[in-house]
Amino acid sequence: xNDVDLVLMGxxxxxxxxxxxLLEKRHILEKRYGLxxxxxxxxxxxxxxxxxPSSLVDRLLTGETRPANKSSLWDPELRLEASLVRGARGVLxxxxxxxxxxxxxxxxxxxxxxxxxWNVVTADKEPLVACFRELRQTAARKGLALGFSAAAGAALxxxxxxxxxxxxxxxxxxxxxxxxxxxxxxxxMGQGAGFDEALREAQAKGIAEPDPSRDIEGRxxxxxxxxxxxxxxGLxxxxxxxxxxxxxxxSSKALESxxxxxxxxxxxxxxxxxxxxxxxxxxxRAIPPSHPLFGVDGTNKGLTFxxxxxxxxxxxxxxxxxxxxxxxxxxxxxxxxxx
Amino acid sequence: xNDVDLVLMGxxxxxxxxxxxLLEKRHILEKRYGLxxxxxxxxxxxxxxxxxPSSLVDRLLTGETRPANKSSLWDPELRLEASLVRGARGVLxxxxxxxxxxxxxxxxxxxxxxxxxWNVVTADKEPLVACFRELRQTAARKGLALGFSAAAGAALxxxxxxxxxxxxxxxxxxxxxxxxxxxxxxxxMGQGAGFDEALREAQAKGIAEPDPSRDIEGRxxxxxxxxxxxxxxGLxxxxxxxxxxxxxxxSSKALESxxxxxxxxxxxxxxxxxxxxxxxxxxxRAIPPSHPLFGVDGTNKGLTFxxxxxxxxxxxxxxxxxxxxxxxxxxxxxxxxxx
Numbered sequence: 001x002n003d004v005d006l007v008l009m010g011x012x013x014x015x016x017x018x019x020x021x022l023l024e025k026r027h028i029l030e031k032r033y034g035l036x037x038x039x040x041x042x043x044x045x046x047x048x049x050x051x052x053p054s055s056l057v058d059r060l061l062t063g064e065t066r067p068a069n070k071s072s073l074w075d076p077e078l079r080l081e082a083s084l085v086r087g088a089r090g091v092l093x094x095x096x097x098x099x100x101x102x103x104x105x106x107x108x109x110x111x112x113x114x115x116x117x118w119n120v121v122t123a124d125k126e127p128l129v130a131c132f133r134e135l136r137q138t139a140a141r142k143g144l145a146l147g148f149s150a151a152a153g154a155a156l157x158x159x160x161x162x163x164x165x166x167x168x169x170x171x172x173x174x175x176x177x178x179x180x181x182x183x184x185x186x187x188x189m190g191q192g193a194g195f196d197e198a199l200r201e202a203q204a205k206g207i208a209e210p211d212p213s214r215d216i217e218g219r220x221x222x223x224x225x226x227x228x229x230x231x232x233x234g235l236x237x238x239x240x241x242x243x244x245x246x247x248x249x250x251s252s253k254a255l256e257s258x259x260x261x262x263x264x265x266x267x268x269x270x271x272x273x274x275x276x277x278x279x280x281x282x283x284x285r286a287i288p289p290s291h292p293l294f295g296v297d298g299t300n301k302g303l304t305f306x307x308x309x310x311x312x313x314x315x316x317x318x319x320x321x322x323x324x325x326x327x328x329x330x331x332x333x334x335x336x337x338x339x
Numbered sequence: 340x341n342d343v344d345l346v347l348m349g350x351x352x353x354x355x356x357x358x359x360x361l362l363e364k365r366h367i368l369e370k371r372y373g374l375x376x377x378x379x380x381x382x383x384x385x386x387x388x389x390x391x392p393s394s395l396v397d398r399l400l401t402g403e404t405r406p407a408n409k410s411s412l413w414d415p416e417l418r419l420e421a422s423l424v425r426g427a428r429g430v431l432x433x434x435x436x437x438x439x440x441x442x443x444x445x446x447x448x449x450x451x452x453x454x455x456x457w458n459v460v461t462a463d464k465e466p467l468v469a470c471f472r473e474l475r476q477t478a479a480r481k482g483l484a485l486g487f488s489a490a491a492g493a494a495l496x497x498x499x500x501x502x503x504x505x506x507x508x509x510x511x512x513x514x515x516x517x518x519x520x521x522x523x524x525x526x527x528m529g530q531g532a533g534f535d536e537a538l539r540e541a542q543a544k545g546i547a548e549p550d551p552s553r554d555i556e557g558r559x560x561x562x563x564x565x566x567x568x569x570x571x572x573g574l575x576x577x578x579x580x581x582x583x584x585x586x587x588x589x590s591s592k593a594l595e596s597x598x599x600x601x602x603x604x605x606x607x608x609x610x611x612x613x614x615x616x617x618x619x620x621x622x623x624r625a626i627p628p629s630h631p632l633f634g635v636d637g638t639n640k641g642l643t644f645x646x647x648x649x650x651x652x653x654x655x656x657x658x659x660x661x662x663x664x665x666x667x668x669x670x671x672x673x674x675x676x677x678x
Contacts, residue, residue, distance in 0.1 A: 161499065165500070168670050295634045310658050316652075316655070317650060
């Protein structure tokens with residue numbers, strides 16, 4: 001049995017789903033992968049909690065649903081530094097919500113973990129977008145894993161395919177529907193709803209955030225695209241290199257006239273390598289039924305890789321919810337300790 | 340640099356494409372993966388050829404296109420036993436065409452390689468279908484890799500996703516269009532061609548074999564399904580457990596009436612786990628536009644996994660040609676020596 005210590009940073013929807021999944025999957029993890037994952041500490045903005053026997057996770061999750069128990073569990077004095085024991089070679093599970101410009105506080109967490117010799121899996125995109133090269137290089141130099149499936153499409157296996165299944169190919173382009181909220185809005189508009197109506201509906205269903213600007217202005221798509229293209233295509237891209245057209249300009253009329261021509265409008269992020277030149281963009285594009293992403297509707301996502309030797313390879317689906325993101329974090333952890 | 344010896348068994352379309360890819364990708368393999376792959380010997384039914392300096396591959400490939408040089412290169416006395424040097428820890432690249440009942444001669448090649456401590460990657464399905472459990476267990480016990488992406492969908496990343504990207508999930512079902520020939524026939528029939536016409540067309544284009552029975556009777560789909568479901572779902576399936584309906588029964592009329600209802604007929608292989616019961620079948624099924632495989636046309640393939648935590652995850656595309664299969668062999672080799 002491989003005993004692995006985990007420290008969970010962030011206890012929002014994804015962090016909670018991850019802790020729940022650890023409980024739910026404990027037996028499978030031991031039996032199928034020989035992996036005993038022991039959650040040692042959990043942090044959120046108001047403090048941390050150190051878990052001595054792992055079974056405390058149960059109490060922690062219950063505590064969250066019973067506000068009365070809440071405050072007694074969280075210690076505002078507990079520091080991440082104290083939990084990332086040097087040489088323990090555990091995994092930091094980073095689920096904080098960081099600033100998109102500075103990448104903080106997640107950037108600091110990840111740097112600290114790598115410095116202490118801990119592997120990292122992260123659902124937090126911003127630290128990676130801010131300092132992708134640095135973090136990847138630090139991890140590689142120290143022989144540590146930096147798993148970011150959950151930040152780059154979550155349950156959509158974008159990175160596994162881009163880095164593993166396409167090993168040995170030249171990836172000439174990636175093209176994807178990478179944001180569930182905007183794809184849902186486009187799908188509903190295609191069914192006759194107006195933009196504002198579709199957005200309100202997405203918010204009411206918990207698909208869109210109360211402040212949906214990151215999604216509908218294309219930044220979320222651009223960030224995921226950056227992570228996927230940088231790693232799978234081996235590029236040194238910055239967010240500024242990606243030309244982003246916000247979705248807000250779209251009209252029901254445009255959708256209708258595309259449909260009449262047998263086309264579908266999709267909010268596509270793409271990076272292409274053509275004659276040595278790299279172009280990146282996030283744009284509303286009309287695609288024909290023969291396009292592999294034509295049928296990707298609702299909150300679904302999809303990504304196509306164009307390669308030299310394997311042709312076009314596409315992945316679609318994968319749950320766009322906290323449980324899907326938590327499952328992607330868990331998958332990255334399992335794959336660190338495999339073989 | 341990681342120096343790895345290769346022995347190639349089989350020099351048909353896939354074997355030749357693989358040898359060509361080794362030449363084409365030599366620099367990428369060294370630069371990107373630190374991997375120097377040295378082809379030490381090549382075998383086909385009429386004999387073998389031992390390659391001293393690796394550059395002989397060039398002559399070998401040229402020799403194939405110049406019949407005059409052919410016979411002088413192949414030594415009918417050379418044996419696989421002599422090339423699989425014990426302890427060398429190279430890779431046997433198995434591309435023979437084996438018997439579907441006995442799995443021979445490929446089964447013997449793979450057993451010998453594993454016994455000698457060599458890793459194996461194979462495009463030859465039959466030995467795996469015949470003795471899947473035995474070969475997997477032998478490889479695992481000896482800490483050797485048995486890569487069979489090329490046998491289970493080739494450039495379609497079916498196994499990588501099933502085994503790697505879905506780690507930690509429960510796969511409740513797999514459902515796929517796994518044979519390019521029959522999908523091409525269905526697509527052409529949907530465009531108005533008759534069955535015989537579509538089949539002849541596929542044969543003329545080199546998509547279908549001169550004897551297409553393995554494809555149109557569903558055995559090729561069933562074999563790939565068996566390999567994918569057995570490994571990704573952890574099942575002990577035999578080929579007899581899969582109920583196979585041949586494609587030959589299909590009429591243009593059935594396709595037309597499905598289309599009128601907005602459905603598409605696909606030749607689907609599926610394995611489901613329901614209430615502890617496993618069912619496997621290869622059947623013509625009518626699927627709606629919301630199905631992730633609805634748009635998979637022509638020689639394309641596609642596979643959907645239904646999971647507990649990640650929802651439905653689908654892979655589509657990947658070239659259905661010898662180069663795509665060769666690229667899948669190469670990918671498996673790269674991933675053996677990674678990290």
